[in-house]
Amino acid sequence: MTFSFPRVALAAVAVGVLALSACSGDATGAGAGSSAEDTGATTLKLWHYESANGAMGAAWDKAIEIFKKEHPGVTVEFERKAFEQIQQNAGMILNSTEGPDLMEYNKGNATAGLLASQGLLTDLTAEAQKRGWDKKLSPSLQTTAKYDDKGVMGGNTWYGVPNYGEYVMVYYNKDLFTKNGVALPKTFAELESALAAFKAKGIAGLGMSGAEYPAGQLYYQLALSKADRSFVNNYQLYKGPVDFKADPLKYGAETFDSWVKAGYIAKDTASAKAEDMGTAFIAGKTPMIVSGSWWFGRFNDEIKGFDWGTMLFPGNTLNAGSSGNLWVVPTNSKAKSLAYDFIDITMRPEVQNILGEKGGLPVAGDPSQIKDPRTRQMTENFATLLKQDGLAFYPDWPVPGYYDVIVSSLQGLINQSKDPSAVLASLEKPYQDGVKEMQSK
Helix, strand or coil: CCCCCCHHHHCCCCCCCCCCCCCCCCCCCCCCCCCHHHCCCCEEEEEECCCCCCHHHHHHHHHHHHHHHHCCCCEEEEEECCHHHHHHHHHHHHCCCCCCCEEEECCCHHHHHHHHHCCCECCCHHHHHHHCHHHHCCHHHHHCCEECCCCCECCCEECCECCEEEEEEEEEEHHHHHHCCCCCCCCHHHHHHHHHHHHHCCCCCECCCCCCCHHHHHHHHHHHCCCCHHHHHHHHHCCCCCCCCCCCHHHHHHHHHHHHHHCCCCHHHHHCCHHHHHHHHHCCCCCEEEEEHHHHHHHHHHCCCCCEEEECCCCCCCECEEECCEEECECCCCCHHHHHHHHHHHCCHHHHHHHHHCCCCECCCCHHHCCCHHHHHHHHHHHHHHHCCCECECCCCCCCCHHHHHHHHHHHHHCCCCCHHHHHHHHHHHHHHHHHHHHCC
16 A cells, blocks of 8 residues: 555445456457557457546546547457456466556556566557657656666656646645635745644644554655755665655654644544545545645535635645556557557547546646636646656655555654654664665565
């Protein structure tokens, strides 16, 4: 489990049966872009795990429609799978000849990177350059699409293509700000002033979940307020040493601790789950939460009693976030050129704009085409992040098992059972041990 995959979305993922059926493709009449490796393929077998009424599901339905029009004589065999089934069985499936020609798969070292290092995914580098995907995706988005020979992201070889993104932001209750006479913050100093103003009214200004990912996201956001791209590269991609006794990680832990001591974060949230944090915000009880774009659709649907909005974490250039999941082409695909054509269609404006309209954060869309003001604002903020190359991934990504380490360590800050130096020490050893293990592969 990582901070990267939308937990709220998991509940909406359709649970499908992992049925395996062989690809066909021995006739003629393949669509545009066919190559010698699959000339004559008349079937594209496509798997993804997005819900039919979600942003990605709707956009990719449109892509299928376009693909069929442009590839007469080609059949699209689409199957909606469950995320956990693909996650747990991908290696076995792709090692056989029974898998899909094109599949959505989770980004990261332990997922797409692992399959790439095992030779199960097709090298997409030439296609990315030929079709301009390398121009449409910002450097930080490309990081999750490219891996080295050990399966570590940020390498030189394209093994996947994302067409949507996600990021961590501040959700705020406009009515609570107005009712309490607190100004919306535009800088980090103003954010702290707003938290102090709410505390003076007897309100903990920041909702929290200590039992799951939100605490780690806040700690990382605070650290990123003092970080630069070189820190991100060192922490996430092993480009250099990481010092847990110095800023920015020291600043992140110490500032988190100071916010708890000041009453900006309630100590009883140490055992709260992300769902508890989210439902408290939906109920209008919390002025602000810091969490991911995956909450947006649910908040848009369920919040009825007050006005709310989103903003980038005040003062930060770097923010937790990344590309969305990847389109990957299995090495055993029998219709690779058709798969490349489909990926290319998902990058077109007509598909990207559907993503944007439904809150799916397109990587190559036009926010000005989005009618809903709140959705447009969130998408414009994401475009700002892409323009400044501001996606810094998630704090648990560097090494396997780090998610649980971060959760348990930061609970100690919220319930005040550990001081910042003890928390940083508990974070350091698993990180350093994990990096050594990854580098020795």
